[in-house]
């Protein structure tokens with residue numbers, strides 16, 4: 408998922424960004440309320456990790472303004488302010504969760520998953536699509552009950568497809584979710600990840616809609632052809648080029 412960190416402490420912010428990136432998330436990190444305001448206005452985030460003591464603003468005021476403007480992005484407050492009144496104030500201002508520093512990265516990641524599941528209306532711990540079963544909390548994919556070895560980016564991509572089952576996801580949307588602002592050049596790797604999902608799970612698991620984007624493959628396509636786990640070749644460039652928009656959107 409795409410996460411915004413608002414944290415003025417350099418060491419903590421850097422540690423959180425690195426840690427969440429290693430888990431496969433796209434993470435933007437800003438240190439002031441003004442930058443966070445601009446980021447929230449410009450980009451759709453799946454979740455925000457919000458410090459309360461910022462150099463130019465107070466996190467509670469920031470959050471209150473976002474909620475007043477209709478922003479529904481799940482927000483996890485991460486602060487040293489542990490007084491009960493502060494917790495109540497943060498939650499009343501619209502925080503979805505409130506964590507006291509220091510926090511274990513694994514716990515923060517789990518809380519982020521929990522608040523995004525709630526906001527998406529998907530409390531189900533297991534998602535299914537035909538013979539595919541996916542457990543987001545464990546990042547575990549099973550195909551006909553057998554576990555599939557996916558990288559964190561491939562898991563993220565699969566999660567995005569499964570969590571928008573009836574939507575066509577554009578390349579731009581997927582890249583926004585998978586990569587950070589400063590990694591815009593990784594344009595071809597999306598196609599590589601799609602190729603790997605097809606190879607590792609089933610050729611029909613992802614459907615390309617020419618010029619539009621990608622969607623989960625229809626269920627009947629998953630029954631017709633057996634999963635191919637034999638080849639480990641690079642993406643078939645001829646296949647990918649025929650399914651790309653005529654002008655491309657990589658420029």
Ligand code: CA
Pocket residue numbers: 414415416458459460461
């Ligand atoms: Ca602070």
